[in-house]
Amino acid sequence: MDAIFYEAFSEEKRALLRHLPKEVKADFSKGPIPSKPSPKPPARLISIRTQSIIPCGWAAHLAGVLTRSSGYDHVVAFRSRCKGNVSCGYLPSYCARAVAEHALLMTMTLARKLKRQMKNFTAFDRDDITGTECLNRTLVVAGVGRIGSEIVRLGVGVGMRVLGVDLVKRLPSLEYVSLEEGVSVADVLVCALPLTIQTRGLLRYELLRRARRGMLFVNISRGEISPTRDLKRLLREGTLSGIGLDVFEDEPELASFLRSGKGNLTPSGKAALQLLKDDRVLMTPHNAFNTQEALERKAKQSVESVVAFLRQGFFPDPIPEEAFEVTPPTSPPGKILEE
């Protein structure tokens, strides 16, 4: 067998099979790598999403690991845990557009008080639903990578004044500012930063309290960057007038609690559920990536990566070597986020 795809739910398996050339012999598993795995991997090339824990015993037998996700914390954790020198690939760009459009949708939903508009419809009542327009408002995008760049494009497209915050200035036509300056001038701040040791807790109370009164805040990258209890306080104090979250601090615990109704909520999870009741807060279940187009691109890019690896021995999008050189994230494997 050439390759095995773990965590391939039926819709994804169908899409993968549609793209896979006949000469590639592949197997599929709906679930992740079993918790009691065989001593050797079923194939020298394995593809996972983010729930699989790769056994260290497999490291010596594996030629390549492709994660079908744009995040790769969990693969970095595997290499750090098990050593070895397995080639690792990922899918950097399959969902950038989907996530960016979700960020724009969240922004407009908050700006127009849509949650309250929907409630008010039942009494055909217009009290307190005067919104604001996007045109000429200042959008600050923190983290201008692949997703952030698409958010910049959309912001410009709807007539916003867009500023970027990033260490690397990838977009020549974009005006970059420091994070502090961005926070002080933003009507809307969108967090599209990757979660690293440097960004964990970066958008905390002490920074965001310097924002203009009534700023809107949207996070579509990782909840750990903007502590939930800080956001709650900023909303209560009026610094923020709207919060859109697709990602959550302690998301695995929160998701598990919401799915099963059991388990313990962390303090941030409790704060999230309190915020959920507020009409000024919009929450979606880590779903920004989830479009038909992104699912199709994911299947196509997964197959392209697998075929390239089988033919040439390397991935078109290898996980950057720098990623393996820094201290890996401290979360245990079970706490890894999904996408």
Add this chain to the structure above:
Amino acid sequence: MDAIFYEAFSEEKRALLRHLPKEVKADFSKGPIPSKPSPKPPARLISIRTQSIIPCGWAAHLAGVLTRSSGYDHVVAFRSRCKGNVSCGYLPSYCARAVAEHALLMTMTLARKLKRQMKNFTAFDRDDITGTECLNRTLVVAGVGRIGSEIVRLGVGVGMRVLGVDLVKRLPSLEYVSLEEGVSVADVLVCALPLTIQTRGLLRYELLRRARRGMLFVNISRGEISPTRDLKRLLREGTLSGIGLDVFEDEPELASFLRSGKGNLTPSGKAALQLLKDDRVLMTPHNAFNTQEALERKAKQSVESVVAFLRQGFFPDPIPEEAFEVTPPTSPPGKILEE
């Protein structure tokens, strides 16, 4: 006294006063023209919104009527009912951007199944919330006037392929198609048509059933153009996969029923309330116009119109003479829509 403003609620009165030059002597009334009015108007120039019924006895004493709305059906009805030759002005463009942004928000909300996403959050569940992206989708804008032109601009801005349907081709860079062709190729159809004898019931079942399966439909102009029971049937049959309505057929009766919980619903009103329960349907209370920016523009443009009329004797935006030449709408005055 130079002018009286009827239907000026407190927030609007404050905005009007902020813009009004000191030399203009104006009075304000929170309510519409009283149902038992004085024999003569308090001033030769009156300004109304859309709830006032101008007495015919006033016609000979009035020099000008300014309606602070972009619709002017009710003023046409007054001139037709009472004859006379009073100058009539309106505010054609104060809310075009606000309405257009609302149309884009509705489109994205439907495309990403946001209503279901919000519900699913409570179980952190992703079943059946895979959406579609705007990029490269075909947006057909029916009615490319001031509001429609802004919708075109926004659609292009978010990367959609935009086609226009209109008798008059105002935008040289836009590709225009017939309504039939537009319906047959649209991923999203937005109704921005004015309500006239020609457009009443235009977007009916027999036309829209020729759409691509799963089209999204948004109406931000007048509910009478797209009969609600037809939309309901098209959703049930799968021709439509999402419906966004800010305006409603028989809207005064529906709004009155929702506000008071009393009165009789028309069949279209019943259909609307059945549709409201569907996760694929988004309804807002005729609120697309309602942004801070539009309210401010409305006050500024109202004052500019009043001042120009007092100084020069004519309105910067007179109601076009053609409007008075066609048969007026058949609705009785009480059925006139609000904005």
